Amino acid sequence: MRDRDWELDAACRGGDPEIWFCQGKAAEALAICWACPVREACLEAVLVREHGLGKSARDGIAGGLSAGQRWQLAREQKTAGESRPKRVGTRCREERGTSAGYRRHQRAGEAACDDCRAAYRLYHQAYRLS
Numbered sequence: 001m002r003d004r005d006w007e008l009d010a011a012c013r014g015g016d017p018e019i020w021f022c023q024g025k026a027a028e029a030l031a032i033c034w035a036c037p038v039r040e041a042c043l044e045a046v047l048v049r050e051h052g053l054g055k056s057a058r059d060g061i062a063g064g065l066s067a068g069q070r071w072q073l074a075r076e077q078k079t080a081g082e083s084r085p086k087r088v089g090t091r092c093r094e095e096r097g098t099s100a101g102y103r104r105h106q107r108a109g110e111a112a113c114d115d116c117r118a119a120y121r122l123y124h125q126a127y128r129l130s
Contacts, residue, residue, distance in 0.1 A: 033062075039063055042063040043070075046070065047070065055068060064122060077114070098119050
């Protein structure tokens with residue numbers, strides 16, 4: 001069984017599930033997601049759950065991204081995964097999976113790990129939306 005203890009700290013826990021799947025409430029759902037302390041873990045879990053699904057088979061807001069954005073991210077990760085080095089950098093241990101961890105990799109001159117690269121991409125997506 002996978003470790004899902006992070007769900008206990010999710011900002012959406014106990015809320016109205018309708019906002020995650022209603023087009024008219026997408027802005028509210030995104031605001032909750034982006035303020036959530038476990039957004040990265042949620043996004044990782046939903047990407048694993050949706051692995052191999054097409055764009056039309058995904059639905060709702062999860063991990064701070066719409067269904068189309070998650071499909072695009074999964075597609076980019078699949079394409080880039082073939083050329084990425086498998087060795088994870090050692091610079092981000094305390095900041096793994098954050099944009100700060102990504103910048104630490106860059107300063108060290110090493111390839112960023114997948115977690116830090118994804119966090120950095122999400123940070124910039126949120127920045128562009130604001």
